[in-house]
Amino acid sequence: MVELFNFNYVKFRGDFMKAIILSGGNGTRLYPITKAISKQLVPVYDKPMIYYPLSTVMLTGIKDVLIITNPEYVELYRNLLKDGSHIGINIQYAIQTEPRGLADAFIVGERFIDGDKSMLILGDNIFYGQGFGAMLRKAASLEKGAVIFGYYVKDPRPYGVVEFDEQGNVISIEEKPERPKSNYAIPGLYFYDEKVVEFAKSLKPSARGELEITDLNRKYLEIGELKVELFGRGFTWLDMGTYDGLLEAANFVETIQKRQGFYIGCIEEVAFRMGYIDREQLYKLGKEMEKTDYGRYLMDLANGVRE
Structure with a gap:
């Protein structure tokens, strides 16, 4: 359900x-x-x-x-x-x-x-x-x-592994292979x-x-x-x-x-920098957590301290 x-x-x-x-x-x-x-x-x-x-x-x-x-x-x-x-x-x-x-x-x-x-x-x-x-x-x-x-890893065996050509087209995918065909997880x-x-x-x-x-x-x-x-x-x-x-x-x-x-x-x-919310809303969200470094960080962003 x-x-x-x-x-x-x-x-x-x-x-x-x-x-x-x-x-x-x-x-x-x-x-x-x-x-x-x-x-x-x-x-x-x-x-x-x-x-x-x-x-x-x-x-x-x-x-x-x-x-x-x-x-x-x-x-x-x-x-x-x-x-x-x-x-x-x-x-x-x-x-x-x-x-x-x-x-x-x-x-x-x-x-x-x-x-x-x-x-x-x-x-x-x-x-x-x-x-x-x-x-x-x-x-x-x-x-x-x-x-x-x-993502290049030293030992790809614990992961899904992708093999590809120079154009980025995938040639093969293997799940946790014993002998990986590439180092890309x-x-x-x-x-x-x-x-x-x-x-x-x-x-x-x-x-x-x-x-x-x-x-x-x-x-x-x-x-x-x-x-x-x-x-x-x-x-x-x-x-x-x-x-x-x-x-x-x-x-x-x-x-x-x-x-x-x-x-x-x-x-x-991210919401602020992507334009989803404005400075006023960002400051308000920070104010709700002003006793924490996290909240103060948001308030500083809203005030232009960390541009």
């Missing part, structure tokens, strides 16, 4: 794509931390984990967002993010009653997607690097097919055209009983419509699904923010 919570949903004019943040699952690799709370609501340094993928979505220019989570957590997300209007976007919520694989997000979100192009991002991934916004907007402007990303960020729901519905469950994102990507590969964009040296991708990953991400965020003075994953700042 899929339940969609509507907040007087209004489609923004000019929208070219919709975004899904997948925040379901049981987070068993983070037990006992996640026994009573959704993994994507766990703090990563100074903000909830969900802020990081949400800020990535906002950088694309997408304003229509669906958060998919477990039934017991949906109200927690709604209490945190409401309908998104305070940061100039539209957030809806849907329930995934049990883990059925990443590709299942498009079946759960079919009514939300409503025949449009869509983006999927995993709720436990952080992306950070110069030029990232431009890369996202390029991927989101796809005419047809699908765009995935490649596939992070949890995907862009698809209108065929994605149809393709997702045609998938058969894997041996572990899930609809695999790799199988979905192979559908696009089979028709020659799968492209890869590569993250260069100096770009950071972090998966926060383990204790070490969670700690590494928190330390990374702390280091960047304290050294540079600019925040990572700050949804209010």
